[in-house]
Amino acid sequence: MELTDADLVARVLADDDQHAFGELVRQHQSSVRGLLRQLTRTDLALADDLAQEAFLRAYKNIRNFRGEARFSTWLYRIAYNCFREDARRRKELVGVDEAQMQAEQDPQTVDPGLRHDLMHALSLLPLHERSAIVLCCQNGLSHDEAARVLDIPLGTVKTNVLRGREKLKRTLAAWGPN
C-alpha cells in the first residue's frame, strides 16, 4: 500500500519519524532537484546543495504545513526561496547580475536535437519567465499554485508563462513545419 504525502507528514508530526520524512524526500527529490537545476541554469552541484537546504528547512518547519496546498507545492515554495536567497547573496558577494550570468552561458554549444535546443532556449529566458514555465509547463502546477510558490499575483504568472512560451517558440522557429 502506497502511503500518501499526508500520511507521511502525519507520521513526521506525531513521532518525529525520520524514516517517514526520508520517504517524502525520496518521492520528491527528483522534481525539487529538477526545478533547482532549471533555476540555477543546470549548475548541478549548486542545485543539489539548495535542494538539501530546502528539505532540511521543510523538516524543521513541517508543523507550519497546514495541508491547504499540495505538499509538493509547499516544497517548491521553500526550494524557490532557498534559490532566491542564494542568488541574492551571490549577487551581493560577487556582483554578478542576471545579464552577466546569461553572458557566461556557453552560446556556442551545438545541440543536435529539438529537446537540447529547447533546454538551451529555456535557460536563456529571464528568471521570472523561466520559473513560471518550469513550474507550470514542466512540473504540472496550476497558475494558482505557481503564484503561491513564486509569491506573485496570478495575472503575473499567466503573463510570464505566455511571454516565455512565445520566446521559446520564436527561438525554436527553425523546428517548426516548413
Next chain:
Amino acid sequence: MIDDETLDRQLREAVPYINDHGFTARVIARLPGARREPQWLRAMIVVGLALLGAGMAYFLSGGGSLVRQGVVQMADFPIWLLLVFAFGCGLVVGAFAVIVAIRKTPEVRDLTRLDF
C-alpha cells in the same frame, strides 16, 4: 513556428527523472536529532505510574483483602480453567508486544510497500 502542442509535449518530456544516488541519505544524515525524552526518563515514568497504580489498588481494596479473596477463589478453579486463563493472558500480552514492535520498527512496518 513550432506549435503549442509540440512545445508542451517537449517541455514535459524534457524533465528526466533524477536518480537518488544517495541524496536522500545525505539529507537524513543532516536532520537534527529527534525530539524525544531520554529513554531512562520514559522508563522511570512507566515504572512510577505502575507502582502508583498498584499502591492505590492495594489501599482501595482494603489492604489487599480483594486480592486475597481472588487468590482463594482461583485456588478452587479446576486446573484446565487456570491453564486456559494463563494461555489467554499470554496471547493478549504477546499480541500487544508484536503490535508495539511493528509500530517501532520501520523496516517491518513498511514491508507492505516493498517492491519485489
